[in-house]
Amino acid sequence: xxxxxxxxASRRGAGAxxxxxxxLHEWVVTxxxxxxxxxxxxxxxxxxxxxxxxxxxxxxxxxxxxxxVVPPGTFNQLFTMHGTTMVFLVGIPIxxxxxxxxxxxxxxxxxxxxxRLNAFGFWxxxxxxxxxxxxxxxGEGLYGGGAAPxxxxxxxxxxxxxAFTPGNATDYWNLALLVAGVGTIAxxxxxxxxIATMRGxxxxxxxxxxxxxEILTISALTLIILPPLTAAQIMLLLDRFLGAHFFDTQxxxxxxxxxxxxxxxxxxxxxxxxxxxxxxxxxxxxxFSRKVLFGYPMLVAASAGIGLVGMGTWAHxxxxxxxxxxxxxxxxxxxxxxAVPTGxxxxxxxxxxxxxxxxxxxxMLFCCAFLFQFLCAGLTGIMLxxxxxxxxxxxxxxxxxxxxxxxxxxxxxxxxxxxYYWFPKVTGRMLSERLGRWHFWLFVIGFNVTFxxxxxxxxxxxxxxxxxxxxxxxxxxWNLVVTLGLxxxxxxxxxxxxxxxxxxxxxxxxxxxxxxxxTLEWATTSPPPVYNFDVxxxxxxxxxxxxxxxxxxxxxxxx
Amino acid sequence: xxxxxxxxxxxxxxxxAIRELALIVFGITGVIFFVVAGLIVYALMRFRRRxxxxxxxxPQVYGSRQIELAWTVVPILIVxxxxxxxxxxxxxxxxxxxxxxxxxxxxxxxxxxxxxRYPKLGIVTANELHVPxxxxxxxxxxxxxxxxxxxxxxxxxxQLAGKMDVIPNKTNRIWIDPQKxxxxxxxxxxxxxxxxxxxxxxxxxQSREDFAKWAAQQQAPSRNDxxxxxxxxxFSSLSCINCHAVRGTTANGVFGPDLTHLMSRWTIGAGxxxxxxxxxxxxxxxxxxxxxxxxxxxxxxxxxxxxxxTAYLLALR
Numbered sequence: 001x002x003x004x005x006x007x008x009a010s011r012r013g014a015g016a017x018x019x020x021x022x023x024l025h026e027w028v029v030t031x032x033x034x035x036x037x038x039x040x041x042x043x044x045x046x047x048x049x050x051x052x053x054x055x056x057x058x059x060x061x062x063x064x065x066x067x068x069v070v071p072p073g074t075f076n077q078l079f080t081m082h083g084t085t086m087v088f089l090v091g092i093p094i095x096x097x098x099x100x101x102x103x104x105x106x107x108x109x110x111x112x113x114x115x116r117l118n119a120f121g122f123w124x125x126x127x128x129x130x131x132x133x134x135x136x137x138x139g140e141g142l143y144g145g146g147a148a149p150x151x152x153x154x155x156x157x158x159x160x161x162x163a164f165t166p167g168n169a170t171d172y173w174n175l176a177l178l179v180a181g182v183g184t185i186a187x188x189x190x191x192x193x194x195i196a197t198m199r200g201x202x203x204x205x206x207x208x209x210x211x212x213x214e215i216l217t218i219s220a221l222t223l224i225i226l227p228p229l230t231a232a233q234i235m236l237l238l239d240r241f242l243g244a245h246f247f248d249t250q251x252x253x254x255x256x257x258x259x260x261x262x263x264x265x266x267x268x269x270x271x272x273x274x275x276x277x278x279x280x281x282x283x284x285x286x287x288f289s290r291k292v293l294f295g296y297p298m299l300v301a302a303s304a305g306i307g308l309v310g311m312g313t314w315a316h317x318x319x320x321x322x323x324x325x326x327x328x329x330x331x332x333x334x335x336x337x338x339a340v341p342t343g344x345x346x347x348x349x350x351x352x353x354x355x356x357x358x359x360x361x362x363x364m365l366f367c368c369a370f371l372f373q374f375l376c377a378g379l380t381g382i383m384l385x386x387x388x389x390x391x392x393x394x395x396x397x398x399x400x401x402x403x404x405x406x407x408x409x410x411x412x413x414x415x416x417x418x419x420y421y422w423f424p425k426v427t428g429r430m431l432s433e434r435l436g437r438w439h440f441w442l443f444v445i446g447f448n449v450t451f452x453x454x455x456x457x458x459x460x461x462x463x464x465x466x467x468x469x470x471x472x473x474x475x476x477x478w479n480l481v482v483t484l485g486l487x488x489x490x491x492x493x494x495x496x497x498x499x500x501x502x503x504x505x506x507x508x509x510x511x512x513x514x515x516x517x518x519t520l521e522w523a524t525t526s527p528p529p530v531y532n533f534d535v536x537x538x539x540x541x542x543x544x545x546x547x548x549x550x551x552x553x554x555x556x557x558x559x
Numbered sequence: 560x561x562x563x564x565x566x567x568x569x570x571x572x573x574x575x576a577i578r579e580l581a582l583i584v585f586g587i588t589g590v591i592f593f594v595v596a597g598l599i600v601y602a603l604m605r606f607r608r609r610x611x612x613x614x615x616x617x618p619q620v621y622g623s624r625q626i627e628l629a630w631t632v633v634p635i636l637i638v639x640x641x642x643x644x645x646x647x648x649x650x651x652x653x654x655x656x657x658x659x660x661x662x663x664x665x666x667x668x669x670x671x672x673x674x675x676r677y678p679k680l681g682i683v684t685a686n687e688l689h690v691p692x693x694x695x696x697x698x699x700x701x702x703x704x705x706x707x708x709x710x711x712x713x714x715x716x717x718q719l720a721g722k723m724d725v726i727p728n729k730t731n732r733i734w735i736d737p738q739k740x741x742x743x744x745x746x747x748x749x750x751x752x753x754x755x756x757x758x759x760x761x762x763x764x765q766s767r768e769d770f771a772k773w774a775a776q777q778q779a780p781s782r783n784d785x786x787x788x789x790x791x792x793x794f795s796s797l798s799c800i801n802c803h804a805v806r807g808t809t810a811n812g813v814f815g816p817d818l819t820h821l822m823s824r825w826t827i828g829a830g831x832x833x834x835x836x837x838x839x840x841x842x843x844x845x846x847x848x849x850x851x852x853x854x855x856x857x858x859x860x861x862x863x864x865x866x867x868x869t870a871y872l873l874a875l876r
Contacts, residue, residue: 072753072851152750158727159710159752164670249727255711256726289606295622298631320713320748321724322731325653329646336638336645340631347630350598357608357617371599379588386584386641388577388648391721392566395713395748461564461717463748466756473744474563550616558621 031115032530033100036122038426040097041419043126047089050133052493054082056486059450063483065471075467076150077169081132083153084173087269088180089129091407094415095276096187099215101426103191105521105528106209108200108536113193117186124183132176135169149173152465154266155236157247157258162240171240178233181226188222191215200520202539206559209519209542210293211279213300217307218272224311225268232261256321263314271310274406275303277414278345281367284421285349287517288364289356292555295348296542302341302348309338319390328387335385342378346371361515362436366417369444373409377402380455395465398458404451416443416496423500424514428526429507435499439492446488453481518543564717564744570764571693571735572700573652573720580648587641652721655734662690662701668712668725668747670854671754672816672829682777683804685816686829688762691770693736699767700736710752716745716762724749737764746830753852759830773823780807781819782874790871793864802855805875815855822876828853840869 018026027035058078061069070078100118104111112118135148149169151160160170195216199208208216236258238244245251247258286293293299315323315331323331349371358364380402384390393399416439423431457478462469469475513522522545524533541547541555562568569575666688667674675684690701705714707727715722719735737743747758765773783791791808794800800810806819821827827834827842828850842849844865845857860868 072756076750076753076755150753156711156750159750164710164752252728254728256729290608290616292619292621294620295627298622298627320722321726322729325649328649328653329642332645332649333642336642339638340634343634344627344631346595347627350595350602351620351622351626353599353602353606355617355620356606357612358603358606359608368599368603372596375592375595375599379592382588382641383581383584386580386645386648388645388652388721389581389584391723392574392577392581392717394722395715459566461566461715461745463713463715463746465750466746468756474565553619555619555621558619 031111031119033104033112033115033118034426034528034530034532036118037097037099037101040093040100040122040125043129044090044094044097047085047093047129049493051082051085051090052490054078054085056490058082059483059486061467062469062479064480065469065473065476067468070467072467073150076465077148079465080149080152080173084132084149084177085129086407087153087273088177089125089132091273091411092180092184093125095215095218095273096184096191098211098276098280098415098418098422099191099219100187102422102521103194103212103215104198105425105524105532106212106519107195107198107203108520108533108539109194109198110532110536112190113198114190118190121183121186121190124186125180128176128178128180128183131179132172135172135176138168138172154262155258156262157236157253157255158249160236160240160258161248161250163248163250171237174233174236174240178230178237181230181233184222185226185230188219188226191219192223195219200536200539203520206297207539207542209279210282210296210299210303211276214275214279214282214303217303218275221268221272221307221311225265225272228261229265232258256318259318259321260314263317264311267314267317268307268310270403270406271306273411275306277370277411278303280414280418280421281349281370283519284363284367284417286352287515288359288361288367289353290359291352291356292543292546292558293348294351294354296559298344299348302344305341306338309334309341313338316385316387316390319387320394332385332387336382339378339382339385346375346378361420362431362433362440363417363421363515365437365440366413366420369440370410370413370417373405373413373447376452377405377410380405393458395463396458397462397464398455400464401451401454401458404454409447409451413444416440421515422521423503424507424510425521425526425528427504427507428510429503430510430514431503431507432499435495435502439496439499441492442488442495443492446485446490446492448485449488450482450485453478453485457482513545516549518545520544523548562742562744566717569718570739570741570743571719571737573733573735574718576648576652577721580644583644584641587637591637657702657734658698658700660699661734662699663704664688664690664701665704665706666714666725668705668707668709668714668751669814670709670752671747671758671850671852673758673760674708674816677774680774680778682774683806683817684777684820684824686760686826687824688760689770689773690735690737690762690764691767692740692764693738695736695738698736700734702732702734705731705733711749712747712751712758713749714745714760715748716743716760718743719745719762722748735762737762740764740766740769744830754850757829757831757850757853759826761826761830776823777820779820781805782876783807784874787867787871787874790867790869790874793867794871797858797860797868799858799868818872818875820875821872822874836869836873839872840865843868843872 057070061067151170235246239246245253247253249255313335316335319328420431420436457475462475510526512525523537543555547554569578663679665676673686675688691699693699705725707725712725713722714725719737723731723733741764743762745760795809802812802815804811804817824834831850832838843858846853846855
């Protein structure tokens with residue numbers, strides 16, 4: 001971050017280097033949406049490294065039967081922290097970080113509607129994340145009951161009750177996510193307000209870039225689904241500190257109530273993470289195919305459809321709790337229904353590429369891999385929606401493979417694409433294409449070695465969240481291959497970090513519009529000035545820069 | 560004889576049905592994969608920018624109502640078909656009526672072991688479920704009632720049926736009708752705390768005669784051998800009896816496994832180790848050395864007392 005701070009400071013300070021504390025102070029007190037966006041993404045990537053190291057330790061432990069890399073208690077803490085970190089401290093901040101940075105630029109605004117609320121949201125998220133990780137040091141509390149939380153990221157009742165998890169570790173989990181959740185809600189309010197009220201001249205809703213539509217959808221979704229989780233967490237807090245019995249099954253409570261609360265949040269949460277990924281792909285694929293996005297209205301409708309239907313699918317996480325046949329069938333139906341708008345999106349991207357002149361820059365490479373991996377993720381998702389099939393697959397490694405295809409194979413790949421695509425805008429310098437290709441190939445191969453293979457032990461009966469397994473179970477070879485994909489992915493990430501560090505100093509100057517793109521953020525300088533635009537441009541179509549570059553054939557009449 | 564608990568080597572009707580459904584779903588999704596992936600590959604190959612491109616933008620196509628309608632309607636049709644198939648299997652498996660000749664078993668999940676009760680036979684055992692083989696012509700299925708004593712667990716024997724969660728304050732039901740004698744392994748499938756990985760369950764499917772023999776042996780009271788009297792008295796004087804039951808003695812605890820016929824089981828510690836005299840002795844000495852986190856405390860017995868208690872336990876055949 002400091003390097004980035006230097007780069008940006010020196011740009012504004014006309015070469016005069018400022019002292020460390022001054023630069024730090026500037027970043028800490030900032031309310032600029034671009035700086036907050038960068039801080040969101042950078043802290044998300046830092047947490048990604050932490051979560052990746054946790055995953056690596058788990059994979060070493062499971063590489064063969066009966067290993068002793070980490071003790072059982074530590075293993076349980078690792079998967080709890082890995083899952084919690086990836087969802088709440090990597091996924092959410094990165095997608096909202098991009099929203100922060102790009103939404104005002106894309107709609108022709110000078111900042112978000114509530115800049116101070118924006119800063120508040122970021123710091124709540126960051127300190128929530130630090131609080132969670134402080135549990136590694138402070139979680140033992142008065143009772144000496146383990147350090148980091150070991151309740152799984154889903155924190156099922158009644159395992160979270162004091163009777164089963166004494167000590168403070170579970171409370172760290174609960175409080176940290178409450179704090180971070182407040183920050184996320186603040187940011188969602190900010191996004192909805194900004195998109196509703198601060199669009200520039202001519203930027204009607206129907207002309208907004210798809211990415212802005214996705215951010216609008218997920219912000220609305222956040223406002224609907226996050227408060228129930230917050231409410232459930234407060235109930236848990238009351239249970240643990242004031243002796244309430246919301247989830248205390250020993251006092252007659254229902255263990256399933258927590259699951260309903262949690263998954264009513266937890267399932268749409270997947271769409272909150274994934275829709276911005278679709279947004280990245282919908283911005284990048286057209287530019288690199290040199291074609292207008294095929295079927296814009298359907299794509300917007302598909303996003304809204306995924307958001308709406310997605311709120312009625314949560315209990316497919318509960319096919320094995322004994323809900324009864326009618327509910328099982330109903331949630332199988334709603335879950336399969338999500339496949340329709342999702343399929344439409346894939347076809348729209350296909351239609352965009354069809355007849356184009358595709359340039360395989362690094363952002364496009366990541367988008368191509370995303371298409372295949374997201375297709376796989378969608379199809380295994382259909383298998384899991386088939387309730388009886390899910391009775392076998394649920395809580396097995398098949399599910400782990402499935403959602404890593406969604407969150408890594410699809411989301412993280414589009415995030416990488418987005419970083420390669422917008423890095424020039426943020427820093428004024430291009431990332432190295434050569435290193436980008438190395439990053440891409442190492443990561444795409446490593447990812448598939450690990451996660452394609454991981455489907456198999458699941459179908460062979462290997463449950464999730466076990467720290468070891470017996471030698472005669474026939475799972476060893478599969479687990480070994482899964483672990484072997486790890487070094488490739490680590491090498492890919494290392495090259496990515498090196499690429500960023502080198503390119504910040506020595507990357508080729510980007511200019512305002514290095515990709516010959518069409519949305520508004522490319523109309524201003526790279527990096528953009530604090531006030532974003534000298535003159536806020538007037539928008540006449542969905543591709544304002546296309547209109548400028550092709551005055552003889554503007555988009556307007558075709559829309 | 561442990562084999563890989565693969566859902567593709569089923570031995571019981573629900574598992575057969577799920578495999579059948581899984582193969583149908585594989586077929587449908589496989590076709591979708593090859594069609595869509597093929598189209599993507601084609602588009603990427605055919606429409607990549609060629610060397611010596613003139614730099615002009617390709618024709619811009621903004622959308623097409625017919626095409627978009629087509630690729631919305633086709634997925635909807637596939638989903639409808641898939642849903643009807645799914646619903647059929649859900650109801651066929653879950654709504655099967657219980658036969659009068661079915662065996663009734665109650666399984667109670669504990670941190671981290673399985674309590675197994677046969678209410679009509681008066682048998683209580685742990686971690687190893689014995690059921691008679693079911694002849695498809697004259698099925699004798701086993702209907703299982705699932706309950707939990709503490710947190711959520713999940714009952715999963717992949718070769719016999721899909722999984723079903725074991726939830727406190729909720730009674731779930733599941734049924735199996737294994738058609739081939741043998742041992743089938745499964746383990747708890749819902750994270751339930753420190754030793755979630757050490758909570759295995761073995762299902763022993765036996766011929767009807769063998770099952771009847773086993774049941775008769777389990778119904779017998781505990782053996783009262785004179786040569787292990789010292790061990791029995793020691794056992795009864797220790798806190799062992801607070802958690803464990805040995806029928807016919809003062810030991811009637813319910814927190815730990817019933818030990819009446821301990822030595823009739825193949826494994827101890829919910830499947831984590833073989834049931835051998837050495838392992839029994841180490842377990843009584845310090846369970847955590849074999850299963851870290853097990854809720855039974857180390858008994859801190861002298862060598863001599865340890866030998867006596869072990870001898871007693873070994874006599875519980």
